[in-house]
Amino acid sequence: xxxxxxxxxxxxxxxxxNDYVSFSGLNLQxxxxxxxxxxxxxxxxxxxxxxxxxxxLKADTGSVRLSGKDxxxxxxxxxxxxxxxxxxxxxxxxxxxxxxLEFFGAWAGLNKxxxxxxxxxxxxxxxxxxxRNKAVDKFSGGMKRRVNLAxxxxxxxxxxxxxxxxxxxxxxxxxxIMDYLQMLNNNGTTLIYTSHQxxxxxxxxxxIAFIDAGKIIAEGDIETVLLQHRHETLEELFxxxxxxxxxx
Amino acid sequence: xxxLWITIKKDVRILLRDRIGIALMFLMPIVLVVxxxxxxNSTFQLVNKNKIPxxxxxxxxxxxxxxxxxxxDKIGLFKVLTLKGSNADSLTHYMDKTDAMLGIIxxxxxxxxxxAKAASSADKAMAEFNGSSDSLSTPTPTIDxxxxxxxxxxxxxxRFSIQGAIQxxxxxxxxxxxxRTLYYNTNEKEMPEALEKEMLSADTRINMIAASKDGxxxxxxxxxxxxxxxxxxxxxxxxxxxxxxxxxxxVSGSFIRLKTLPTNYAVGIISKQLTYLxxxxxxxxxxxxxxxxxxxxxxxxxxxxxxxxxxxxVVTVVCGWCAVSYAICVGVFASTHEQSxxxxxxxxxxxxxIGGLMVPxxxxxxxxxxxxxxxxxxxxxxxxxxxxxxxxxxKDILNNILSILLITGAFQLLTYxxxxxxxxx
Numbered sequence: 001x002x003x004x005x006x007x008x009x010x011x012x013x014x015x016x017x018n019d020y021v022s023f024s025g026l027n028l029q030x031x032x033x034x035x036x037x038x039x040x041x042x043x044x045x046x047x048x049x050x051x052x053x054x055x056x057l058k059a060d061t062g063s064v065r066l067s068g069k070d071x072x073x074x075x076x077x078x079x080x081x082x083x084x085x086x087x088x089x090x091x092x093x094x095x096x097x098x099x100x101l102e103f104f105g106a107w108a109g110l111n112k113x114x115x116x117x118x119x120x121x122x123x124x125x126x127x128x129x130x131x132r133n134k135a136v137d138k139f140s141g142g143m144k145r146r147v148n149l150a151x152x153x154x155x156x157x158x159x160x161x162x163x164x165x166x167x168x169x170x171x172x173x174x175x176x177i178m179d180y181l182q183m184l185n186n187n188g189t190t191l192i193y194t195s196h197q198x199x200x201x202x203x204x205x206x207x208i209a210f211i212d213a214g215k216i217i218a219e220g221d222i223e224t225v226l227l228q229h230r231h232e233t234l235e236e237l238f239x240x241x242x243x244x245x246x247x248x
Numbered sequence: 249x250x251x252l253w254i255t256i257k258k259d260v261r262i263l264l265r266d267r268i269g270i271a272l273m274f275l276m277p278i279v280l281v282v283x284x285x286x287x288x289n290s291t292f293q294l295v296n297k298n299k300i301p302x303x304x305x306x307x308x309x310x311x312x313x314x315x316x317x318x319x320x321d322k323i324g325l326f327k328v329l330t331l332k333g334s335n336a337d338s339l340t341h342y343m344d345k346t347d348a349m350l351g352i353i354x355x356x357x358x359x360x361x362x363x364a365k366a367a368s369s370a371d372k373a374m375a376e377f378n379g380s381s382d383s384l385s386t387p388t389p390t391i392d393x394x395x396x397x398x399x400x401x402x403x404x405x406x407r408f409s410i411q412g413a414i415q416x417x418x419x420x421x422x423x424x425x426x427x428r429t430l431y432y433n434t435n436e437k438e439m440p441e442a443l444e445k446e447m448l449s450a451d452t453r454i455n456m457i458a459a460s461k462d463g464x465x466x467x468x469x470x471x472x473x474x475x476x477x478x479x480x481x482x483x484x485x486x487x488x489x490x491x492x493x494x495x496x497x498x499v500s501g502s503f504i505r506l507k508t509l510p511t512n513y514a515v516g517i518i519s520k521q522l523t524y525l526x527x528x529x530x531x532x533x534x535x536x537x538x539x540x541x542x543x544x545x546x547x548x549x550x551x552x553x554x555x556x557x558x559x560x561x562v563v564t565v566v567c568g569w570c571a572v573s574y575a576i577c578v579g580v581f582a583s584t585h586e587q588s589x590x591x592x593x594x595x596x597x598x599x600x601x602i603g604g605l606m607v608p609x610x611x612x613x614x615x616x617x618x619x620x621x622x623x624x625x626x627x628x629x630x631x632x633x634x635x636x637x638x639x640x641x642x643k644d645i646l647n648n649i650l651s652i653l654l655i656t657g658a659f660q661l662l663t664y665x666x667x668x669x670x671x672x673x
Contacts, residue, residue, distance in 0.1 A: 054508045079510035088501030094265045095258065106254035107511040135265070151505065 005067060005159050005190035006030040006053060012061035013052055022048050023214045025062075030192060030207070032067070032158075035185050037205030037222075038194045039234070041242045044212045046194045047087065050163050053192065054084045066159055080109060082159040085152035087167065089144050093137035097128050097147045100136065101154055108155035115154070122150040125180060142173035149177060159190040166197060178204060198234040208234070210241050217241050251511055255519035262493070263523065269489035273527060274534060277482030281474055281535055285548055289470040299327040300410065302350035303342045306330060310359020312421050317354075319417035325410070326350065339397060350410060351397035364389040366425035370433050391422075424448055469549040475539035476632035477605040480625050482535060483528040483568050484599065487575035487592035490524045494579025495588045498672075513673045517663070521572050528568030554635040559642035563635060566652050567628040573659035574624065580666040599623045627651040 011026040022045050030036045040046050051057040053064055055071035055078065064071045069078035084090075091100045098119055105115035123129045126146040131139065136147055149165060162181070166174045174197075181204065185191050195201050201208070202222065209219040218225055218241055222234075231237040263269065302320070306313045321328045331342055339351040355361075368388045396414065398407060427447060431439035497503050497516070506513060539551030554560050575592070582588035600606055602616065603625030620626045631648035634640035667673040 051504075056504055056507050076510040076512075079508060082508070084505060084508040086501050086504050088504070090501035090503075090505040092258065092262060092502055094262045099258070099261060103254055103258040104505065104509070106251050107506065107509040107515075109510055111250065 003032060004029045004065070005032045005034060006036075006192065007065045007068075008053070008062070009065075010062035011052065011059050011064065013048065013057065013059050021214065023052070023059075026214070026216065028209065028216065028219070030190065032190055033185070033188050035191045035204055035206045036193065037201045037208040038192065038211065039196075039198065039201065039208060039238065040211040041238075044242075045214045046211065047163055049211065050161055050192070050194060054082065054161050055079065056084075080155075081157060082161060083108075083152040083155065083157035085149050085160065085162045085165050087163040089148055091136060091147060091151055094135060096131075096133045096135055097123060097150065098132040100147060100151055104151045105154045110155055118154050118156070122154060126150050127176065142169040145169050145173060145177065149180070153184065157189070159192065160184065162191060162193045164195050165193070166195065166200060174200065198238060202234050210238070212242050251515050252519055255515055256523055259493075259519050259523040263489070263527070266489060269492075272488045273482065273486055274531060277478050277485065277531065277535060278538065280481070281478040281538065282542075282546070282548075284478065285470045285474040285543070286546075288474060289548055300325060300350060301346060301348040302326040302328050302352060303339060303346060303348045304328055304330045304351075305333045305339055305353045307334060307356040308354045308358040309356060310363070312359040312362040312425065313354040315424070316358070316417055316421045319420050320352075320414060323413050323417060325413050336395065336397065343397065343399065349399045349402055352414070353395050355392050355394070358391070361389065361391040362422055362425050363429075365391060365422060366429045369426045370429035373430055374433055394418075420448065471539050471543055471549045471551045472636050475535060475551045476636060477600075477629055479532050479535045479564075480567055480571075480603075480628045480632070481596070481600050481605055482531045483571035483628075484574065484596045484625065486524050486527055486531075486571060487578055487596060488589060490520060490572065490575040491579035491582065491588040491592045492585050493520065494576055495582050495585050498579075499584065507672070513667065517576060517667070517673075520576060521569070524572045524575070525565070525568050528571055529564060532564045532568070552636065555639060556635060556641045559640070559645065560632075560635050562642060563628070563631045563645065563649065566649050566656070567631070570624050570628065570652050570656040570659070573656045573663070577659040577663045577666070580663050580670075580672075599625050602626070604629055624652060624655040627655070 006029065008026060008028040011023050011028075012021070013023045014021045026049075038046050038049065048057065052059055053066070053071065055064075055076075058072050066078045066081050069081065071078045091104070095103070101119045101122065102115055105118060110118065119132075123132050126149065128143065128146055128150070131143065136144060139147065145165065145168070149162075152162075153160060160181075165181075166177055169177070178200065181191055181193075191204070193201065193204060205222055207220065208222050208225060210217050218229065218237070220228070226232065226234070226237060229237050229240060231240060304317055304320075306317060308314070317328060317330060320326055329346060329348065333339055333342060336353070339353060342348065343351045365388060368386070372386065372388075394414070396411070398410070402410070424444065427444065428439050497506075506516065536551065536553070540553060541550075544550045578592050578595070579588055582591065600623075602619045603623030604620055605625055627648050631645045631652070634645045634648065638644075664673070
């Protein structure tokens with residue numbers, strides 16, 4: 001049994017038809033139970049790396065293993081281990097939260113009873129009980145974020161990938177989401193998180209990595225990394241590592 | 249099975265909340281079938297029931313002109329309206345006024361010319377009888393050409409039939425006169441009417457039998473053509489909802505999540521096929537029901553349901569599956585909703601045109617006829633035609649069904665290749 005929740009070895013990837021190599025020889029390990037933050041400027045490759053870790057994209061070279069299981073095997077064994085909360089709202093807007101959870105729960109491998117139980121739990125915890133049967137397309141951005149999160153965790157995964165889970169939400173919703181993620185981590189769930197909200201990341205993450213142009217430019221325990229680079233906040237460190245030039 | 253069931257529930261819920269999609273799939277074909285059947289009904293009635301209205305100007309002062317009109321009337325193809333007039337302008341004016349398809353002017357010296365020709369032919373016959381060898385070299389008087397005016401909407405094949413019918417009436421007038429002259433020259437008295445009738449009437453009768461497989465004779469009417477045709481069109485038009493649904497799922501964030509879950513996307517594709525197959529069966533049920541019960545109420549011919557109900561059901565299922573497979577195939581290859589809807593709508597109209605839904609394929613020639621074989625709608629329509637018009641049983645249309653299944657298989661294979669190439673399954 002692997003001690004690593006995520007183990008990336010010698011990863012190489014280039015988008016088809018694109019001369020630009022996104023990753024080449026990338027190595028990264030994330031321990032089980034970790035709260036891991038992945039940061040970088042726009043276009044640095046965060047979302048691409050997230051998609052490679054979740055099997056949405058297939059690596060050209062190297063491997064990505066989740067708890068020792070390769071993400072690109074045909075039996076999708078690794079897919080049972082993790083949940084994914086993409087940056088975009090990844091659900092059916094015509095359906096209600098309960099209907100979305102029923103569908104995605106079934107596709108995640110839960111049976112009818114498990115779906116019913118987890119739906120009640122999640123809607124209650126995330127404050128969506130009153131709107132459980134209303135179509136999501138009428139919801140506010142914050143409510144949609146919570147639905148997005150609920151779907152990603154319905155099957156109680158060991159690892160959760162979160163791609164900017166709090167973008168565009170108000171303070172209350174951000175706190176609700178962060179509190180819930182902390183609770184999951186306290187119960188042993190590994191969190192892999194990307195965000196541009198660096199102050200929020202300081203509160204949530206224990207371990208971080210900065211990437212830019214497809215390379216890891218700093219990595220380690222958050223206090224250690226700040227100490228090494230003689231900065232007090234992640235934002236200062238971010239500017240120092242990536243410069244002030246605007247990125248597309 | 250649980251995953252498939254939940255996925256079907258999801259697809260049905262999304263479908264039921266897509267009111268525009270439902271309207272396109274049900275209301276549009278219903279409106280089309282009623283409107284097009286109503287318009288075509290008058291054309292079918294013209295061919296099947298109504299006589300062709302014909303205006304005749306008889307300028308002839310003798311008896312042959314009147315006789316010709318009677319003989320034309322007896323053919324049974326025309327509704328003859330004899331009016332007074334003298335030139336082409338007034339004839340076309342009357343044709344326009346009376347909605348006549350045909351106008352005939354009988355020349356004023358027609359009887360004289362018929363008499364002259366009959367006398368010449370009779371003289372030659374007598375001379376031959378008496379052993380004169382050079383009688384046939386004597387020139388026979390000719391009869392001036394008739395001018396027959398027609399409405400340009402008359403198709404060429406129908407014009408040829410009309411021309412043949414008028415010529416047979418003219419032949420009868422000339423033969424009658426020749427026979428009378430010959431009889432008079434021989435017997436020096438008028439020919440008895442009974443004998444004339446016996447000599448001129450054809451005893452060889454023609455029994456017209458419909459070449460249906462069960463011996464029944466269902467006359468092709470607007471309903472028999474349009475109901476199956478627009479049912480097929482409606483089935484294929486699910487592309488507007490289904491193709492869009494596949495694209496929407498692909499381009500929306502939900503697809504990213506689906507790819508990360510431990511379930512093959514093939515489950516999603518199978519669910520869509522089953523859901524929309526039921527939609528196509530419902531479309532057929534609705535449109536067929538309209539043909540049977542609503543059409544007679546609004547003055548249109550009722551749809552005659554084939555004897556082989558099971559065969560009809562099998563054809564409907566196979567056609568529906570083919571339509572759904574095509575829609576999913578287009579949805580898989582389209583990158584945007586606009587591509588799917590644009591290509592989908594245009595391709596359906598083209599396939600309907602070359603498949604014989606708008607112009608019957610038996611009226612096509614050359615390349616168009618060859619192209620028809622490539623339209624799945626052609627095979628669907630042929631299968632329905634066999635059932636609705638020829639009284640065929642399921643065993644009689646297995647070739648049609650096999651063709652549809654082959655095309656469906658090709659769509660399924662293309663879909664698989666598309667999904668595999670895009671790393672979706």
